[in-house]
Every structure is written in structure tokens, then in C-alpha cells.
């Protein structure tokens with residue numbers, strides 16, 4: 802069974818690798834950027850568990866904030882093409898400078914927490930974490946309440 806599965810998996814991978822380069826479909830662009838945003842949600846939730854002392858794992862804080870910083874690097878590319886949909890408003894692209902500045906600010910804040918956590922542990926990182934709470938401000942401005950489609 803394992804053997805069959807690995808053959809099927811191998812074939813699917815081969816098909817993916819063989820697919821010709823083509824322009825991404827709008828739905829794929831939207832799904833992809835939602836994948837990234839969900840990653841932010843998961844990481845933020847994991848950070849919450851650590852900060853509230855519900856789990857130990859304090860050494861993982863910098864890993865989560867690094868993941869946020871890296872995900873935003875990918876998100877800036879994912880949001881660059883104007884594809885209105887999901888819950889993203891057209892204002893994202895009408896006000897691209899403001900929108901991308903908000904991503905940049907969150908990325909800087911996340912890296913700041915990583916650096917503090919690595920050099921000074923939780924005591925140093927704790928006061929810096931609130932600077933990462935920029936999610937809602939951007940969502941309130943740039944997301945429709947319900948998915949547009």
C-alpha cells in the first residue's frame with residue numbers, strides 16, 4: 802500500500818514539475834495569498850500561547866516571529882498583482898504604498914522581536930510583541946467583512 806501511494810505521489814509530483822510555466826489563474830493567486838495569511842494566523846496564535854504562558858517553548862518565540870517575517874516577504878509578492886477577491890478590497894491596490902508599508906512595519910516589528918528574544922530572552926522580547934499587533938488595523942481598512950466570492 803505504501804508502495805502504491807508513493808508511486809501515485811511520485812506521479813503527481815512529476816506532473817507538477819512537468820506543467821508548463823503559465824500565468825497564474827486569479828483563483829490560484831487568491832488561494833495562494835490566503836494560504837500565506839492563514840500561516841500568519843497560525844503563527845500569531847502559537848505566539849499567543851507562548852506569551853500567555855500556556856506552554857513553555859519560550860525558545861520557539863524567535864522561530865515564530867522569523868516565520869512571520871518570512872511569510873510577509875512572500876505576501877508582498879503574492880499581493881503585488883491586482884486581483885480583487887477573497888476578502889481583499891480594491892483599495893489594496895489603489896493605496897498600494899500604504900498597504901505595503903503596513904506589511905513592512907509588521908515585518909520590522911517581527912524581526913525586532915526575534916532579535917530581542919535571541920539576545921535577551923522573554924524579558925527583552927515581551928515589551929516588543931505589542932508592536933506586532935497591526936493585523937486588525939490592516940484588516941479593518943483593506944478587507945471586506947465577508948469573502949467577496
Ligand code: HEC
Nearest residue numbers: 835838839841842845887888889900903904935936939943
Ligand atoms: C498589510 C495588511 C495586512 C496585515 C498587516 C495583515 N493582514 Fe491578514 N489579511 C490581509 C488581507 C488583504 C486579507 C484578505 C486576503 C484575501 O482574501 O485575498 C487578509 C486575510 C487574513 C486572514 C484570513 C485568511 C482566510 O482564511 O481567508 C487571516 C487569518 C489573516 N489575514 C491573519 C493575519 C494576522 C494574524 C496578521 C498579523 C500578524 C495579519 N493578517 C496582518 C491584510 C493584512
